[in-house]
Structures are given as structure tokens and as C-alpha cells.
Amino acid sequence: xxxxxxxxxxxxxxxxxxxxxxxxxxxxxxxxxxxxxxxxxxxxxxxxxxxxxxxxxxxxxxxxxxxxxxxxxxxxxxxxxxxxxxxxxxxxxxxxxxxxxxxxxxxxxxxxxxxxxxxxxxxxxxxxxxxxxxxxxxxxxxxxxxxxxxxxxxxxxxxxxxxxxxxxxxxxxxxxxxxxxxxxxxxxxxxxxxxxxxxxxxxxxxxxxxxxxxxxxxxxxxxxxxxxxxxxxxxxxxxxxxxxxxxxxxxxxxxxxxxxxxxxxxxxxxxxxxxxxxxxxxxxxxxxxxxxxxxxxxxxxxxxxxxxxxxxxxxxxxxxxxxxxxxxxxxxxxxxxxxxxxxxxxxxxxxxxxxxxxxxxxxxxxxxxxxxxxxxxxxxxxxxxxxxxxxxxxxxxxxxxxxxxxxxxxxxxxxxxxxxxxxxxxxxxxxxxxxxxxxxxxxxxx
Numbered sequence: 178x179x180x181x182x183x184x185x186x187x188x189x190x191x192x193x194x195x196x197x198x199x200x201x202x203x204x205x206x207x208x209x210x211x212x213x214x215x216x217x218x219x220x221x222x223x224x225x226x227x228x229x230x231x232x233x234x235x236x237x238x239x240x241x242x243x244x245x246x247x248x249x250x251x252x253x254x255x256x257x258x259x260x261x262x263x264x265x266x267x268x269x270x271x272x273x274x275x276x277x278x279x280x281x282x283x284x285x286x287x288x289x290x291x292x293x294x295x296x297x298x299x300x301x302x303x304x305x306x307x308x309x310x311x312x313x314x315x316x317x318x319x320x321x322x323x324x325x326x327x328x329x330x331x332x333x334x335x336x337x338x339x340x341x342x343x344x345x346x347x348x349x350x351x352x353x354x355x356x357x358x359x360x361x362x363x364x365x366x367x368x369x370x371x372x373x374x375x376x377x378x379x380x381x382x383x384x385x386x387x388x389x390x391x392x393x394x395x396x397x398x399x400x401x402x403x404x405x406x407x408x409x410x411x412x413x414x415x416x417x418x419x420x421x422x423x424x425x426x427x428x429x430x431x432x433x434x435x436x437x438x439x440x441x442x443x444x445x446x447x448x449x450x451x452x453x454x455x456x457x458x459x460x461x462x463x464x465x466x467x468x469x470x471x472x473x474x475x476x477x478x479x480x481x482x483x484x485x486x487x488x489x490x491x492x493x494x495x496x497x498x499x500x501x502x503x504x505x506x507x508x509x510x511x512x513x514x515x516x517x518x519x520x521x522x523x524x525x526x527x528x529x530x531x532x533x534x535x536x537x538x539x540x541x542x543x544x545x546x547x548x549x550x551x552x553x554x555x556x557x558x559x560x561x562x563x564x565x566x567x568x569x570x571x572x573x574x575x576x577x578x579x580x581x582x583x584x585x586x587x588x589x590x591x592x593x594x595x596x597x598x599x600x601x602x603x604x605x606x607x608x609x610x611x612x613x614x615x616x617x618x619x620x621x622x623x
Contacts, residue, residue, distance in 0.1 A: 180217060181377055182333045183210060185323055189218040193295065198319070200285040200296040202275070205323035206462030206491060207301040207406065208399055210377040212273055214323070215297055223295070224267040229254070231277040231300075238278045245284040247291035265293040275300035276410065286317035301406060301461070324462075325375030325492045327532040328367065328612040334384055335366065346613050349606060350620060354596040360607060364594065367609035368512060371525050374494015389509050396498025403463055411457070422454050426464065426488050427499045430520035436469075436487060436541075455488060465489045465527050467537035470552055473577060474585045475559050477538055477552065487539065489527040496524050519566040523550055526564050526592060526611055533615040547573050555618040559585040564608075565593040571603070578602045590614070 185203070192198050203211050219226035229237050240253040251263055263270075270288075272281050275298045288296045298318075326334070329342060345363070348355050355363075372392070373383045379395050407419050429436065458464040469485035470477070490496035497508060507513045514521055527537055530551065540561070541548040551562040561578075563571045574589045579602065589603035598605040606614075 180213070181210070181326065181330070181381060183214050183326070183330060185210075185214045185321070186218065188321065189215070190222070192319070192321075193222060198295075200288055200298065200318045201321055202282075202285075202318050203297060203299040203321045203323055204462070205301075206325070207402065208376055208378065209323055209325045209462070211299045211323055213377070215271055215273075215299055219269040219271055219297075223269040225262060225264045226269050226271070227254075227261055227263075228271045228273060230273040231281070232274040235277075238280075241278075241280045241284060245280075246287045247284070247294070250284050250287075251294075263294065268293075269295045269297065272296070272298045273300060282318070289317045301410075324532045326377060326380055327375065328370055328529060328609065331370050331375065331380060332366065334380055345610060346616065348597055349610055349613060349617050350622065352597055352599050352604075354598065355607070360596055363609045364607060367607075368514060371493050371514065371521060372497055372508060374492040374497070376492060376494065379494065392494075393498060393505060396495055400495055400498055403461075406461070410461075415454075418451055419454050419457060422451065422488070423458060423463065426490060427496065429488065430496070430524065436485070455486070458488075462491055465491050465531050465537055467527060467539050467551070470538050470540045473540045473549070473552065473559060473561070473583050475554065477536065477554055477559070481538055489524045489537075491528065491531070493521065493525040493528050496521065514566065519564065522564050522566055522592075522608060526551065526562070526608070529611040530614070533612065535615060547576060549573055549577065553614070553618065555621075558587040559583075560618065561586060561589040562614075563589065563591045563603075565591065568593045568595050574603055 189201075192201055203215060205211055216226075216228060219228070229240075231238055236257055237254070240250050240257065243249045243253060254261055255263075272278075275281055277300070281298060285296060285298070288294060332342060345355070345359075347353075369383070372389060373379050374396065376395070376399060379392055382395065383389065383392060404420060404423070407423065408416050411419050429438070455464065455466055459466050465488070467487040467489060468481040468483065470481050472480060474480065490499070497505070500508075530537060530553065535553050538552040539548070539550055540552055549561040550564045553560050553562060561574055563574045565571070571589075571591055574591060577583050577586050578589050591603050591605045592608050592611055593605065594607060595605050596607065597610075
């Protein structure tokens, strides 16, 4: 099966080309393609590629027993496997499943000082494990966060070229509606993407067989694997509480306001007992947290309520995989994406924003009479985003933009099934163009 092209391919080449590059830690949830991408990069771009997996080869966890210097580590690797060669200036050393050997991070400082070998580390870095790794390698490494395939990578897998994607963007920038054929085709692809999600193995299977057969079983297996990881890596946090939160995410997304409430997770549950749980799931790459803003004004990060938030699945395909059998059949057979209180569209937009590097915020006033799904910003202003399952009215968007009370808001964005447009207050874009929003916010023509 042909390998899927990923954005990390280009980013790793840039990292290698930088003469001052530090050892690299690639972070992200499990099964998103970290190992395969790094392995492909190493074999294609280095004369000598060495891969050490701390789970499949636990004996290598002892290579730091005699110290963390590059010389000591290399000597111990050679003793364990004398066939491994180290060629200065031409070798990539890849340490995989770093969470199984956090001590490895301490050696990064010494590999940086030695400078003879490039080093990349990766693994399913969960919660407390990453804090330990972070403390051991401050100033001696670079972090790279990887996700499952975004919609642009999915389009690459379908065979779309850069010029075709650029054409979509130019329609956004010039506010020229897309031809009907493009609208229908792209909307269909986007709905397929929502159902499959971006996990590489699932996308590859869907591309090969052109149907959803077996996809649900693969999604359910990943969900089960995540639960096992929670049990395995939760450490000092209560595993039962993390599992309670994880299992209730679809429940809260199915409600009208989608707000996450600790009191509803378990009988008698109190907020202080669940401190850090949502953050743990977020650091594991399993969920995206969307915080409620205190006021619809800038700045974003200094103006939110820490205990008022929504939780979205980091991969929408896994949200769909968590639904009951009837909902599954409705989606796959009837393509009924309007069910589930618009949560599917909200979840995928949250996912798309995060994969562009945009933090998640929403706004709801205390009377719940004004609510905006997402808040982003450009260099000058706060930008409200409304997500609609069809083409429903947007009273909250109109109130925010049309009021003298909200000086930081100059325009808004509505994501729905409609073609590209602008009514003087907000831009209308079809959902499938959301992956281009960050660029649009930088380059839009006022």
C-alpha cells in the first residue's frame, strides 16, 4: 500500500537543513503515524539510520545506566547490538516509545553538546510522563506536535495536487463562489473524512477499498487502546476518574449546550476531585479543550474561565466510532450529519482549528442568550465563528458584530453548507474550507 504523504515530511526536512537544529521530540496521540513518518524520513535522508524502540526492545532501557553522555550511550548500544554502526555527521538516531524510558530525555543535552549525531525521539507521551521528560531536557530539544491527518492531507491521499488546493483558497480570498460540481464533490469528501477520521491506517483502508467496511471496528479498537493507555500511564491521577471523563465526552456533546459538567460524570463528583483530568487527556492528544471566554474581547488567552469548557474528540472519526449502532447506521447509510445536536460539525471544526495551531475558545453569556461556537483572532480583531448543521440563522453572530459594545469584533465567519459569500458583516464558507481559515485570517482583503 502506498505511503500517505504527511506535512511532517516537509517539516523534518526543514529541521535537518537548519545547521543549529536541536534533538527533536515528536509528540502526539498513538496511531497517528509518528513512527512511520520518522522512519521514512530517516531512511530517505541519512546514510545511516538507527531505530531503538524501548517497548519492543526493553533491554535498551539500560543504555543510560553508565551515564547520559553521548559516548556512554553509544558504547552501551554497541554492546547490546555490535552490528549497529555510528557514522558522525551521517547518522540519525531514533528513540521510539520514549514514554517507556523517560531517562532517555536526559541524554538529549549531551547529544546536543556532542553534535555528531542527529537525534529524534517519539512516543505516546501521556500526562505525567511528559512532565518528567520536559524537566529532564529543558533547553536541549525542540518539540513538534503531530496530529492525525488533517483535511488537506486527506485530499492529498485522494490525489489532489497543491494547485487545486490553492484554487480553493483563491476562491475564499476573492469571495468568488465555487462551481456547483466543486461544492458537491468537496462536501462529499469532507463528510467521508468526518466518518473515517484522520488515523492513517483507517484512511489507507478507506482509500484502498472505497467503502466503510471494517472502519468502525478499527475505530472501536483505537478507542479501546486509549482506555488501556489511560490505565497504563495515568500514574498519580485516579485512572477511574480519567476513564469517567473520557467515557462521558459523547454524552456531553450530545446535549444542547455541550458544556462539560463534572457533577454529571459520576454521582457526588466534585470539581476538586477532577483537577487535572481534562488537561491529562488533552496532553495525551485524546481530546481538545475549548474554554469559555469571560467577555467577547481581546486578549484570548488572558480572558477565559478555566473551569468552564467543552471537550471535543481530537479526531472526529473516533467520536463517530463512539456512537451507538443506530447512529452509526444513520450516518453511513443516510449520511445524516445533522443528528447529534450539531456536535459532529462542531467537533470537526474544533479539530480543524487545532490542527492549524489555533487555540479553542467559545463565548456564552450568563443568561445563555448569546453563544458563539468558537472565537479566533487576526492581527487586529476578535473573530467569532458560528458552525451550523444546515444554513440556520445566526442571531448571536449578528448581535456581536452589530453592537457598539464589542469593539474588538469587526466581522465574523459562518461555516455551513452554503457557498462562499460575504454580507458586509460575516463571511460564509462551506465547512470543507475551514482548514484554510488561519491563512485567510492573515491574508483576507478588507
